[in-house]
Amino acid sequence: QQALDSGLEKTKDSLLSKLTKAVAGKSTVDDDVLDELEEILVTSDVGVKTTLKIIERIQARVARDKYVGTTELNGLLRDEIQQLLAENNSNDFASFEYGNHKPYVIMVVGVNGVGKTTTIGKLAHQLKQTGNKVVLGAADTFRAAAVDQLQLWGKRVDVRVVAQPMGSDPASVAFDTLKSAVANGEDVAIIDTAGRLHNKVGLMNELTKIKNVMQKVVPNAPHEILLVLDASTGQNAIEQCKQFTEATAVNALALTKLDGTAKGGVVIGISDQFKIPVKYIGVGEGMDDLQLFDRKTFVESLFK
Numbered sequence: 130q131q132a133l134d135s136g137l138e139k140t141k142d143s144l145l146s147k148l149t150k151a152v153a154g155k156s157t158v159d160d161d162v163l164d165e166l167e168e169i170l171v172t173s174d175v176g177v178k179t180t181l182k183i184i185e186r187i188q189a190r191v192a193r194d195k196y197v198g199t200t201e202l203n204g205l206l207r208d209e210i211q212q213l214l215a216e217n218n219s220n221d222f223a224s225f226e227y228g229n230h231k232p233y234v235i236m237v238v239g240v241n242g243v244g245k246t247t248t249i250g251k252l253a254h255q256l257k258q259t260g261n262k263v264v265l266g267a268a269d270t271f272r273a274a275a276v277d278q279l280q281l282w283g284k285r286v287d288v289r290v291v292a293q294p295m296g297s298d299p300a301s302v303a304f305d306t307l308k309s310a311v312a313n314g315e316d317v318a319i320i321d322t323a324g325r326l327h328n329k330v331g332l333m334n335e336l337t338k339i340k341n342v343m344q345k346v347v348p349n350a351p352h353e354i355l356l357v358l359d360a361s362t363g364q365n366a367i368e369q370c371k372q373f374t375e376a377t378a379v380n381a382l383a384l385t386k387l388d389g390t391a392k393g394g395v396v397i398g399i400s401d402q403f404k405i406p407v408k409y410i411g412v413g414e415g416m417d418d419l420q421l422f423d424r425k426t427f428v429e430s431l432f433k
């Protein structure tokens with residue numbers, strides 16, 4: 130909770146200070162206040178569609194209760210955001226039972242620079258801490274740096290990494306990783322993939338090939354396709370989400386770099402627009418700075 134509170138500080142400060150300004154000198158929530166609220170949400174990267182949804186709901190509350198004081202606005206907003214996240218089942222990870230599959234296979238996708246490698250390293254650490262045997266597959270073979278980085282994280286958190294020379298077939302790395310995971314009795318295999326968004330067909334073909342090859346070893350792999358997005362890029366993250374979800378069956382999201390950005394509202398917009406659960410949030414560069422997303426504590430931190 131503490132890490133989350135400090136991680137979301139910028140988003141919270143920006144949101145709350147703007148809200149305070151918007152209601153200064155006003156006692157009731159009127160159309161002007163709602164207009165300002167709309168602008169605040171859009172500039173916090175909640176996204177236009179989701180913002181309008183929230184505004185409409187607050188309008189309905191105001192219409193029903195006739196008089197809503199500005200002091201109640203924070204609470205109203207918090208409730209509506211909470212409700213919106215609940216509707217999108219952001220906490221529903223029933224299908225992510227690690228124990229049901231061995232190895233449980235996570236294919237990680239996302240463009241370069243969003244924090245993919247770091248997220249994999251942190252996740253490996255977290256899974257290891259909770260008693261799982263983890264292996265990483267360096268299937269981003271297009272960049273030597275990507276393989277090196279993953280190996281570095283493997284050393285740091287003491288987890289095995291399967292790698293081949295740069296330029297090797299990514300599908301072959303994924304295959305080797307799963308083969309050896311089965312042989313070693315490892316519980317979770319995390320496969321890094323290339324962060325190229327050259328074009329949708331290219332991306333789709335590349336990911337499909339990796340999936341097909343993995344299924345030769347583990348029939349229903351990958352159990353989780355985790356898309357990593359950089360929250361600090363705001364609307365770009367939403368655009369990337371659109372492209373990746375069109376290319377492959379993403380079923381979990383990780384939003385990184387929530388510390389140091391005032392754009393934390395993107396979590397709300399993405400969850401609402403794509404109906405894919407936000408599973409993890411990154412709140413720093415260290416190995417312990419990855420958190421399972423919990424909508425309740427998230428919203429509480431935003432309004433603390």
Ligand code: GDP
Pocket residue numbers: 240241242243244245246247248278324385386387388389410411412413414418
């Ligand atoms: P990749 O190219 O997507 O694999 O990106 P990297 O994992 O190499 O991360 C790019 C940069 O973002 C690195 O400097 C990371 O330390 C940093 N980074 C990743 N996640 C977070 C986060 O949650 N918070 C912060 N502040 N930095 C992060």
